[in-house]
Amino acid sequence: MRLVLASASPARLAVLRAAGVEPLVDVSDVDEDAVVAELGEGATPEDTVSALALAKARTVAARVAAAEPDCVVVGADSMLWLDGELVGKPGSVDAARGRWDQMAGRAADLFTGHALVRVTEGAPSREVTGHARTAVAFTEPTTAELEAYLASGEPLAVAGAFTLDGRGGWFVEGIEGDPSNVVGLSLPLTRRLLAEIGIGVDALWAAPAPVPPTVPTSAP
Numbered sequence: 001m002r003l004v005l006a007s008a009s010p011a012r013l014a015v016l017r018a019a020g021v022e023p024l025v026d027v028s029d030v031d032e033d034a035v036v037a038e039l040g041e042g043a044t045p046e047d048t049v050s051a052l053a054l055a056k057a058r059t060v061a062a063r064v065a066a067a068e069p070d071c072v073v074v075g076a077d078s079m080l081w082l083d084g085e086l087v088g089k090p091g092s093v094d095a096a097r098g099r100w101d102q103m104a105g106r107a108a109d110l111f112t113g114h115a116l117v118r119v120t121e122g123a124p125s126r127e128v129t130g131h132a133r134t135a136v137a138f139t140e141p142t143t144a145e146l147e148a149y150l151a152s153g154e155p156l157a158v159a160g161a162f163t164l165d166g167r168g169g170w171f172v173e174g175i176e177g178d179p180s181n182v183v184g185l186s187l188p189l190t191r192r193l194l195a196e197i198g199i200g201v202d203a204l205w206a207a208p209a210p211v212p213p214t215v216p217t218s219a220p
């Protein structure tokens with residue numbers, strides 16, 4: 001069974017590769033702000049990340065169905081629930097520094113929404129969504145450590161301005177819940193969602209690696 005990863009996230013790709021799955025990657029480029037706006041003010045963190053994941057998976061499923069008539073498309077979205085606010089990637093050094101000023105020495109919840117769209121005989125046939133929540137306890141980096149971390153650029157491109165499996169790992173005291181969920185794709189939750197649509201992990205392992213797009217060779 002071919003898995004199509006509807007994500008630009010290197011972290012999600014790394015989680016799947018380490019777990020024995022070589023997905024076809026097709027980035028959705030969904031307008032996340034538009035999806036959030038449509039949900040309205042009262043949306044919960046769970047609803048928000050699940051709606052974003054579903055929008056990504058649906059977009060890619062519609063796009064790949066003809067070329068991949070029998071596949072499963074996986075979309076995901078990760079955000080941090082911090083002081084009653086759901087935050088994504090900080091995008092700037094000042095924003096990332098502000099996040100760390102809030103979360104150093106405290107705990108916050110990393111939510112990742114997951115959506116699977118099954119494509120059968122060239123058409124989307126089933127979809128399931130779910131979310132996982134992992135509590136993350138942060139230590140207090142020194143000023144010098146924080147400024148060096150910010151200068152590395154890593155915290156700017158990830159939800160919550162930290163990584164568990166990268167430089168940010170020095171500053172995570174511990175977690176309660178699934179670690180792969182923090183990185184960007186919860187393997188146990190994805191497995192449960194796959195089972196809901198009749199797919200076992202063994203079927204993913206059996207899929208041949210996708211053929212890389214041929215790069216036209218320059219004329220001799």
Ligand SMILES: Nc1nc2c(ncn2[C@H]2C[C@H](O)[C@@H](COP(=O)(O)OP(=O)(O)OP(=O)(O)O)O2)c(=O)[nH]1
Binds near residue numbers: 028029079160164183
């Ligand atoms: N390596 C690593 N990446 C993390 C960690 N926490 C969050 N991230 C990354 C995973 C995602 O790439 C990013 C969360 O942003 P999104 O969920 O919007 O996904 P992204 O924009 O990267 O790609 P996509 O929207 O799925 O095409 O943050 C972590 O602990 N480790």
